[in-house]
Amino acid sequence: MSGVLTLQVKSDEAGMRIDRWFKQRFPQLGHGRLQKLLRTGQVRVEGKRVKSGTRLEQGQKIRIPPIDPSPPKFEKVTPVVSKADAKDLKDRVLHQDEDVIVINKPSGLAVQGGSGLSRHLDAMLDALRFGAEDKPRLVHRLDKDTSGVLLLARNASVARILTNAFRTKTVRKLYWAVVVGVPQASEGFVDLALAKLPGQHGERVVPDAPEGKKALTHYRLIDQAGGKAAWLAFEPLTGRTHQLRVHALALGTPILGDGKYGGREAFLDGEDIAGRLHLHARALRFPHPAGGFLEIKAPLPKHMLETFKALGFDERQEQELFIEVNDLG
DSSP: OOSOEEEEOOGGGTTOBHHHHHHHHOTTSOHHHHHHHHHTTOSEETTEEOOTTOBOOTTOEEEEOOOOSSOOTTSOOOOOOOHHHHHHHHHTEEEEOSSEEEEEEOTTOOSSOBTTBOOOGGGGGGGGOTTOSSOOEEOSOOOTTOEEEEEEESSHHHHHHHHHHHHTTOOEEEEEEEEESOOSSSEEEEEOOEEEEOOTTSOEEEEOTTTSBOOEEEEEEEEEETTTEEEEEEEESSOOTTHHHHHHHHTTOOBTTOHHHHGGGGSOTTOOOOOSOOEEEEEEEEEOTTSSEEEEEOOOOHHHHHHHHHHTOOGGGOOOSSOOOSOOO
8 A cells, every 4th residue: 555545444344453453454464563553653543552452433534644555574364264173163153143143163263363373263253254344353252262152243243242241240151061079069159369370371360369369150060970070160250361271170070181281180980981171161142232142052071072972961851941049248
């Protein structure tokens, strides 16, 4: 692009961060280059300098300096979604309407990119436009190794509504897990504050009452295989990183396959069971932007289905997804 441009913020872009606005409007512009343009004042909103986290308002005018359409060699260009990935994502759609798309995220696929991570869901969302002008937007997250229900907004205004629903806790999330061992009580709460710590092998979450943030989880036992393993339902009442994995460990029952937190105790010796994380976002109940509530559930991934069979668990045994609890904290 040669010459200075002045562009106006559209109605469906209101509330968007300016760095995300540039990512959508100018995908060829790398993060580092954008930061330099912002830092040096070459990008301005209504004539004023702004930072990457600045939220935009409808009708604001943004000054765009000349941008080279060919990014430097050291910057990565967002890859085109492969036909195989596009087909797989479309096959995973659980619900679709004018406002939202719900998919069953596979285990092993990161939701967003990170250091050294080029393949992630956020880079594939163009495959889920279904003729819409905009690609869908993420409004919440699942860990890379957690499968299950993931909600996407089909435009910026819906994204704001749903993000606020998660923030105000009007969304309910239910997870299924296979754990090693059986908790002492068949139902209860884990109220254990959590803090993030950097580490040599990546970020780690630890119980920390003085410095950590409040974390509360309701759990209930659905079935057990003797005393060696159990099928639990978890409903997190807060949204901390790795909350369920750490809270499961606090119960004395690490999630099967969770070597990061459970170590060797998170695996069943002598069992022909996959060593992958057995944590699945089974259901989501959320206020639909068009009115009312929508409840979506996702079928189990293959490795958990095989484990259920090996341990004698029957999916049909769980009749109720969300149960009423007198005191949810």
